[in-house]
Amino acid sequence: MKITPSTAVSNSSIGPLPNATRARMKKAATALEGVWLTQVLQAARPKGGMLDKSFASSAFQDMLSQQLGQTMADSGVVGLADKMTNQLLHTDASVQPTPSAPKDRNVAHE
Numbered sequence: 001m002k003i004t005p006s007t008a009v010s011n012s013s014i015g016p017l018p019n020a021t022r023a024r025m026k027k028a029a030t031a032l033e034g035v036w037l038t039q040v041l042q043a044a045r046p047k048g049g050m051l052d053k054s055f056a057s058s059a060f061q062d063m064l065s066q067q068l069g070q071t072m073a074d075s076g077v078v079g080l081a082d083k084m085t086n087q088l089l090h091t092d093a094s095v096q097p098t099p100s101a102p103k104d105r106n107v108a109h110e
Helices: 019-044 055-074 080-090
Strands: none
Touching: 019 055, 019 080
């Protein structure tokens, strides 16, 4: 079966999701944001410094990145979890096409 926009099921046709489902979806999106932020923090860490010489310091740096990434995700400072949840629920009102987008990206803005 080929899925097209006319055969796809939308949220409006099945009704609103229960609050428990929304909460689980938000929790999963926040956890995913935490994992992503952890990876970003680990990749941004400078290599070859004083702290990269032992297994213990490497483990400490990994745990620090993990905790910091999860704390950032829980605080909502980046907002990726909210965007993912809204996208999955098709309720993101902030995503709208820009009516007057420039045709040429190399045009300097004054």
